Amino acid sequence: MENPAERPASAEAGQHKFFAGIGPHIRSGESVSRIMWTVSATLFPAAALSVYYFGLPALLVLIVSTASAMLFEAFTQKAMGVKPTVGDGSAFLTGLLLGMNLPSGVPLYLPVIGAAVAVIITKQLFGGLGYNIFNPALIGRAFLVASFPKLMTTWPVPGETLQLSRVDATTAATPLGILKEEGYQKLLTHFTDRYDMYAQMFLGHRGGSLGEVSIIALLFGAAYLIYKGYITWHIPITFLATVAGLTWLFGGDPVLSLLSGGLVLGAFFMATDYVTVPQLKRAQVAFGFGCGAITVLIRLKGGYPEGVCYAILLMNCFTPLLDRAFRPKKFGNTAEAKA
Amino acid sequence: MSPSRFKGGVHPPDYKKATGALPVENAPLPARVVIPMAQNIGAPAQPAVKVGDLVKKGQKVGIAQGAVSVPVHASVSGKVIAVGGFPSPMGFDAPAVVIESDGLDEWVDGLAGNEDYMSLNPDVLRTIIKEAGIVGMGGATFPTHIKLSPPKEKKIKYAVLNGAECEPYLTSDSRLMEENPFEIVEGLKVIMNILRVTEGYIGIEDNKLAAIKAVTEEAGKVACELVVETYYERDGLEFDVPKGCRMGVKVVPLEVKYPQGSEKQLIKAVLGLEVPPGHLPMDVGAVVQNVGTAFAIYEAVRYGRPLIERIVTVTGPGIKYPKNLRVRVGTLFEDLVNYCGGLTDKAAKVIMGGPMMGVAQAGLGVPVIKGTSGIVALTGKDAGVLDISPCIRCGRCIGVCPMGLNPSLLGQLIEKGKFEEAKEHGILDCFECGSCSYVCPSNRPMVQFSKWAKRELAKKKVKV
Numbered sequence: 001m002e003n004p005a006e007r008p009a010s011a012e013a014g015q016h017k018f019f020a021g022i023g024p025h026i027r028s029g030e031s032v033s034r035i036m037w038t039v040s041a042t043l044f045p046a047a048a049l050s051v052y053y054f055g056l057p058a059l060l061v062l063i064v065s066t067a068s069a070m071l072f073e074a075f076t077q078k079a080m081g082v083k084p085t086v087g088d089g090s091a092f093l094t095g096l097l098l099g100m101n102l103p104s105g106v107p108l109y110l111p112v113i114g115a116a117v118a119v120i121i122t123k124q125l126f127g128g129l130g131y132n133i134f135n136p137a138l139i140g141r142a143f144l145v146a147s148f149p150k151l152m153t154t155w156p157v158p159g160e161t162l163q164l165s166r167v168d169a170t171t172a173a174t175p176l177g178i179l180k181e182e183g184y185q186k187l188l189t190h191f192t193d194r195y196d197m198y199a200q201m202f203l204g205h206r207g208g209s210l211g212e213v214s215i216i217a218l219l220f221g222a223a224y225l226i227y228k229g230y231i232t233w234h235i236p237i238t239f240l241a242t243v244a245g246l247t248w249l250f251g252g253d254p255v256l257s258l259l260s261g262g263l264v265l266g267a268f269f270m271a272t273d274y275v276t277v278p279q280l281k282r283a284q285v286a287f288g289f290g291c292g293a294i295t296v297l298i299r300l301k302g303g304y305p306e307g308v309c310y311a312i313l314l315m316n317c318f319t320p321l322l323d324r325a326f327r328p329k330k331f332g333n334t335a336e337a338k339a
Numbered sequence: 340m341s342p343s344r345f346k347g348g349v350h351p352p353d354y355k356k357a358t359g360a361l362p363v364e365n366a367p368l369p370a371r372v373v374i375p376m377a378q379n380i381g382a383p384a385q386p387a388v389k390v391g392d393l394v395k396k397g398q399k400v401g402i403a404q405g406a407v408s409v410p411v412h413a414s415v416s417g418k419v420i421a422v423g424g425f426p427s428p429m430g431f432d433a434p435a436v437v438i439e440s441d442g443l444d445e446w447v448d449g450l451a452g453n454e455d456y457m458s459l460n461p462d463v464l465r466t467i468i469k470e471a472g473i474v475g476m477g478g479a480t481f482p483t484h485i486k487l488s489p490p491k492e493k494k495i496k497y498a499v500l501n502g503a504e505c506e507p508y509l510t511s512d513s514r515l516m517e518e519n520p521f522e523i524v525e526g527l528k529v530i531m532n533i534l535r536v537t538e539g540y541i542g543i544e545d546n547k548l549a550a551i552k553a554v555t556e557e558a559g560k561v562a563c564e565l566v567v568e569t570y571y572e573r574d575g576l577e578f579d580v581p582k583g584c585r586m587g588v589k590v591v592p593l594e595v596k597y598p599q600g601s602e603k604q605l606i607k608a609v610l611g612l613e614v615p616p617g618h619l620p621m622d623v624g625a626v627v628q629n630v631g632t633a634f635a636i637y638e639a640v641r642y643g644r645p646l647i648e649r650i651v652t653v654t655g656p657g658i659k660y661p662k663n664l665r666v667r668v669g670t671l672f673e674d675l676v677n678y679c680g681g682l683t684d685k686a687a688k689v690i691m692g693g694p695m696m697g698v699a700q701a702g703l704g705v706p707v708i709k710g711t712s713g714i715v716a717l718t719g720k721d722a723g724v725l726d727i728s729p730c731i732r733c734g735r736c737i738g739v740c741p742m743g744l745n746p747s748l749l750g751q752l753i754e755k756g757k758f759e760e761a762k763e764h765g766i767l768d769c770f771e772c773g774s775c776s777y778v779c780p781s782n783r784p785m786v787q788f789s790k791w792a793k794r795e796l797a798k799k800k801v802k803v
Binding site: 016017018019020021022023024027028030031032035085088127128129130274275279280323327328329332 | 613615696699737768773
């Protein structure tokens with residue numbers, strides 16, 4: 001090889017600084033923050049309705065839970081020497097879901113403690129977003145139920161008009177509570193008839209946690225998420241179908257089973273949390289089925305009236321196993337190689 | 340019939356409006372060309388000339404080394420002014436021959452054409468193709484004569500031309516199909532002759548209606564030893580099939596999706612066959628060539644011309660006046676960009692190839708090589724460096740991977756250095772199309788992970 005006599009002129013035109021490297025150089029525009037804030041936005045109708053039914057106390061619970069979640073995340077990340085990522089909306093969403101799982105009448109130190117357990121322990125100590133094994137909001141709620149059982153099972157009755165004070169609120173058991181303690185027939189006496197019961201529960205006019213009450217608002221939000229491809233039908237529909245089917249199999253009222261408790265909230269918004277549920281479609285169906293089965297088991301045979309929270313947490317343990325069991329079919333495994 | 344398709348893939352906007360309808364212009368004869376010795380997969384050529392030599396257009400300036408290698412030729416007539424290492428579009432300096440043009444643009448003597456090319460023996464045709472320096476012009480630059488020499492045990496039944504051009508912005512193949520459909524179909528005939536197959540297919544994405552029409556129409560005029568059918572029902576284009584015909588060429592409209600132009604995905608869409616992991620198209624009886632390669636084959640076999648020029652789309656928001664140009668191999672990017680009015684103020688990335696799999700250049704002083712299908716200049720956020728976050732396991736990548744892999748899991752394994760496990764999960768099947776990174780909300784650098792893992796795994800193999 002001869003010595004180079006002359007090199008072609010390098011042509012960085014004056015003001016241009018080029019970024020070099022391999023592709024892809026264009027992106028779809030999706031981002032973590034867009035996903036998180038969108039999911040929070042779809043919960044807004046249900047949150048707004050819960051404030052309408054339960055009044056100022058509900059609003060305070062939600063504000064405190066979301067604010068605490070964000071503060072705890074920023075604090076923990078700073079303490080660990082990591083750049084705070086609170087702006088991505090995942091802490092806000094955790095706080096919102098936690099708040100939606102609480103009765104409106106709880107003292108405000110409960111959402112604070114719950115947010116701490118959810119964000120600091122369940123999420124940040126495991127490595128932050130993407131690394132947690134368990135659903136943070138549900139661990140927060142489970143911790144509160146274990147630590148403050150009386151407070152966490154005191155359910156204010158929804159008011160007809162906007163309530164401003166917690167003191168005047170009357171409390172009563174939730175439909176699932178009545179079902180467990182006193183049975184189906186007793187539950188029916190609270191309503192005009194079966195269809196009235198369904199209608200009331202669908203619209204939200206019954207006791208429960210903030211996020212349980214209004215099925216219709218939750219479904220609107222979930223429909224948007226499915227339409228835009230943020231979640232798919234695999235987990236929620238399988239979950240719901242399993243609960244209805246198994247309840248019917250054991251002699252219960254399947255429609256009631258779908259409308260009561262935190263099932264709709266859990267199936268669409270918590271059993272679909274990307275980080276803690278399987279990624280593969282068939283694994284997701286298995287996950288949904290497992291959640292449904294455990295929910296029915298706890299409802300019918302367990303000590304608690306509601307089983308959704310624990311069902312999801314128990315199934316979170318199985319997520320890696322399910323993903324491994326249902327690996328996708330690789331391209332080319334169907335064709336016969338012609339010799 | 341609805342267009343053919345494969346599973347997975349993404350739909351970036353196609354950005355082809357700027358140049359899709361622009362006829363190809365001849366780029367001005369460059370004052371100087373830089374001819375790299377390595378413009379192919381396989382062994383690079385060795386320089387055949389020294390400083391001071393006078394060369395003519397089409398003269399061999401690099402000798403092929405061994406079987407998987409092709410020669411390189413002067414793309415202008417003039418004087419060799421340098422032989423040595425020069426910046427190449429692959430990111431490092433590479434051996435090249437620099438020729439200063441004498442402006443006369445004279446062909447070398449002795450280039451022989453063949454009017455009766457269809458009666459030539461396949462081995463003769465392969466030699467012509469190798470001597471013409473023809474490589475895969477879709478960008479992969481695999482030596483064509485090798486691809487057309489499958490081992491005897493492989494029963495080849497199908498010859499497929501790739502007219503998909505699925506990368507956004509690029510319109511070189513599209514214009515070639517519209518303007519030179521005859522040469523392309525003739526090139527396919529030569530390929531079918533060499534491989535002794537009777538079934539030929541041309542896959543074209545159905546956003547290129549004019550190209551589909553032109554290729555179909557041209558193929559219909561071909562003398563009757565070939566049968567041409569098209570299934571493009573939408574425009575009611577159908578042809579009567581003359582009886583007793585021996586060979587068939589079918590134009591297949593394809594769903595517009597990236598990466599439809601990837602060989603294995605093309606075969607799946609056109610033939611319905613899936614090439615098994617670790618295998619090649621010949622294992623399902625198919626050989627695929629780019630339409631540009633077919634054109635070059637015709638030029639070499641009919642006129643004896645070596646591969647010295649190609650169509651390049653110079654485009655993007657960073658180019659003042661986007662064009663489709665007929666470019667001599669070795670022309671520097673800066674010459675072409677200047678001919679197109681120069682870069683706009685906001686230009687920040689200049690990519691050789693398309694925006695999904697192309698390589699962004701550090702400067703404009705690199706030459707066009709045989710596989711350069713486009714020069715795309717991007718601006719603003721398309722051009723910046725993105726923040727990387729941890730994988731949130733959303734699964735979007737799994738839905739788009741055309742090879743049915745799990746990029747989310749592979750990325751996490753590779754990040755932790757678990758290359759063997761990544762291999763078990765199929766990282767070697769990844770052809771780095773970038774669809775996964777394209778949809779990732781965390782901007783995970785999947786292509787980088789893939790390249791890194793493959794290099795580490797190759798190192799381990801060598802050690803043993």
